[in-house]
Amino acid sequence: MSAALLYPFIIVAGALQALGNSMNAQLRGHLVNPFLAAAVSFLPIVFVFATLFLVMPTPLPSLDSLAAMPWYAPLGGVAGAVAVFGGLAFVDKVGAGPFNGLTLTANILTSLAMDSLGLFGLQGGGFKPMPWLGGLLMAIGVIFIARVTPEKGAGQGAGEDETKDTGHGLNPRLLYPFIVVAGALQAIGVVWNAQLRGALINPWLAALVSFLPVVFVFVLVFLLRPKPLPQRADIEGVRWWMPLAGLTGAVAVFAGLLFVDKVGAGAFNGLLITANLLTSVALDHFGWVGMKRVRAGASRLGGAALMVAGIVLISLF
Template structure:
């Protein structure tokens, strides 16, 4: 099969990844407790992949592949879940565009560092100037997307008649949250590499996805049992829409796409397509206020920042 035939699926996966972060935010708002929301978000993923594995249990791993599996490979889902939890807690505070822009930039810069240094079993490619120039363009682009302060938000929203501000913030100084979001993006990149190693060791992609997500559900359920408050009220639960618990599944499409397609289309093309679709969808979510997001018009700053990030992704993908 031609690798180009897989591109539409990867683009859809990137768009769903951005959509999933915003859907998780709405789920978090209705369920109140972030650990309960995370558990509800991830449980359908485990159910779906467990069902698929029971239906298609072969091929199974052998002792040779299991023996070569690094100890950290099953933790790839946990590393990637940090970004999902960040989306639950912070997307509505900083906006889909800035959140995804920061996580994507941290993700790609971490990926470049792992490729250059040969970390986690990757072949060390050494320093290549063009991909790092692309990373620099992405970093500049995300500063344009995330540059507006809450003070500007309040003043401009008050001046606009329709409640939608031009290039606005989201009510909390986003700079206080940026370090956590950057770390989440870096862990997301590490998680992709660990998941790929897990897929190689377990052979069966359904089993690999199941093993990747099981520790995530265990952690969130355990934390919720230890810290069960606050709990949602009846009025909160009545506000849960049918699509909110599906937030985790939308994001899991990108994880599973990585398990299946990275070795077929190449890491550069896969990440380039996935990130571009994610970024453009994020800006659109803010601009149109879809799935309950606060509206933030895609003015010159955001569109220019998105263009710089796409240019950076192209350099990284091609070189």
């Protein structure tokens, strides 16, 4: 099968990932505690993949495939969750625009590096200038999209943003290296999940093994830091679709399990990120899923055009 035939499925996964992010934001607002919100978001994923594995338990991995599995393969979900934790810990300190810009740019460039060098079992293609040019265009596009935040879109000026950042006792730019590492790990996690899928054979089992450690970590952190807790009025405001946020985002992880070794990390993450950000722009512009409306002006539309041009270069060359 041609790898290009898989692109529509990856694009849908990226769009669902953006939808899941917005739904998670609503869930986080109502459950107050970010670790409780994360646990509630991830638990249905484990339930669904465990059920699917019990219904379709074959094929099962052999002892040889398990013995050949890299030690890091089961940690793909945890590597991806570092970016989630980074959002919880740093987004209010550095701003949503810089945070998303740094993580996604690091994701794109790390994906291209893994494709070029053949890291983690990928087929190395060597240095090709056109995909790297595409990555550069995507990085610039991410910056143009991320620089327009809901606060700025609502009319808040730069002076107010600076005031908002004061009082943390730490220059926000000192956090940038940690955010870059989180974005790189997000890209690496996709490839590790593909390695896990190759070793465990059964995609439902691989997805279950990938998500279980993530749920364990968030539940443990919530038990250690159970406050603040939501009030009754907060819980009553939870809509039926909010706890399903993790499931929509899990489609992207499952797509990575199946497709990243077929299309390459650069093309997969590039398509996923492009679809994610374009859907996010639409969600913000129309105010869907309870999002604060941010008009898709020249900066965002220009950034979207650069991202599309970048993914074309990565996919074709």
